[in-house]
Amino acid sequence: MPNTKTATTRTRTTSTVTTAGSRMTTDRSRAGRTGTTLLVLVLLVLLVLSGCGVEEAGHGHEHGDEAGHAHGDAAGGAHAEESSGEPVVVTDYTAQTELFVEFPPLVAGESSTFLAHVTRLSDFQPMRSGRMDVVLAQGDRTVARFRVNEPARDGLFTPAVTPREAGEFRLLLRVAGEGLEVEHDLGAFRVYESRQAARVTAPAAEGDISYLKEQQWNDVFAAEPVFERPLRPSVLGFATVAAPADAGAELRAPADGYMTHRELARAGDRVEAGEVLGFVVPRLGAETDFGSLRVELEQARSTLALARRDVERLAPLFEQGAVPERRLIEARERVEVAQAEFEAARARLQQYEQGDGEAGIALRSPAAGEVVEVSTRPGAFVRSGDRVFRIASPDHRWLEIRLPERFAGDIGQSSGAWLEGEDGGAVVLDEASGARVVQTEAAVDPTTRTVGVTLDYPIDQGPKLIGARLPAHVFVAAAEPRLAVPRSAVIEDGGRDVVYVQTGGETFDRRPVRLGIVDGDYVEVLAGLSAGERVVSRGAYSVRLAAAGGNDIGHGHAH
Structure with a gap:
């Protein structure tokens, strides 16, 4: 910028000198004074512009410092100009927890603040209490341990790690609290000798959709790994x-009559076998049916006895080969039918005998169970054989x-x-x-x-x-093993079936898939996913909205 401004000044000077030269024949001394004045002005302009250039550079530094400071404050870390390389970002899972941690490269003798987000996988909520240990180990030996006894806020632990010496170490993060005790083994990490050595480029995070931990914890959200499950077409x-059919019964009216207001059962009632569900008062003239029921019972008894004797007669003949098996089977079926008719006739007669003239005929439940249907009401007329109650298991x-x-x-x-x-x-x-x-x-x-x-x-x-x-x-x-995801993970987007793959703690990837058979809550995936990937099983639509929102979705997140 100073060079540009200097060039502009020189152009103006040349222009001025040229104008003064055209007047030399009329006022030579005045031209000399004018040239001197212009030279002084040019020098002053150069000084001012040079000062402005320094001030602007300093102003730019203030903005950079301010941005770095805000970032560090939110995370509990240092200024931006004190950073020793791009931060390391790791996502790790145990059976009980998800760890999403970010920290600067480790430098011997210098403090590195970890931003460790811990999520319970049972409900995908943050751990709100407990302690965290960051352990540097070599083999089975613990070289150093750094502890915080509580999270800085819900789900976020911020231990400060200051390694004493450089070298290769296993990095372990142990979390205990809320009934959990887990260890995240992040593998081998290098502790650098200096900041300059630590200025390495971290690999770019996979997934172009940002959906922050704070959003996940506040929204309905869950994710689970993709693997083969037994599915049935x-x-x-x-x-x-x-x-x-084998644990219920229907109760029908034994005669034409009217339902009384006494003890009428209601749908939903639990009843025992023999319990009275209601009464039917036979209409005038129906008492003549009493004798008919006795005759009907005796006829059914006689038919049953004859059927049994027929079976007793045919059984030995069949064993001797004198009659075909079909005749014996038919005889046994006649016994079963006669038995059912006899029991029905006896039940109808008992209903009459257990009733009284004023109350009517008692309708007793033939089995224990629940009254699931009442087809009448007090005072209603029913015909003989009409279904009045239905009893179910x-x-x-x-x-x-x-x-x-x-x-x-x-x-x-x-x-x-x-x-x-x-x-x-x-x-x-x-x-x-x-x-x-x-x-x-x-x-x-x-x-x-x-x-x-x-x-x-x-x-x-x-x-x-x-x-x-x-x-x-x-x-x-x-059932056969098939690669499957929850049905709730699949949403329709632009006419295609889509899932959202969690590539990191806060990064996601939109993935079109081709689906196969459905078995309950799971659907087969024929193409688009691999075993071991994690898909959003609850809250996929929220991730879709985050994708549509672009960078604004992640605004204000502290790292």
């Missing part, structure tokens, strides 16, 4: 929640799933199913959750052209509301 069907439900007929050959290997949960996660019904396949249909329904799979599951593992309909994905093959 599945096909989509539609399911209906039902009461288990209080502990289990069935999921009846219908699938397109083209999958009929696959459902025989089904191990369960998965559903979309209310919170956005998956509900997996398989052996691990206590579910089991109780039935797979071998025939196609001629009306709907579908096949069915029925699952039994604990009520606390899946949908509870009987009659609810929802989509369900039925597993149709055994």
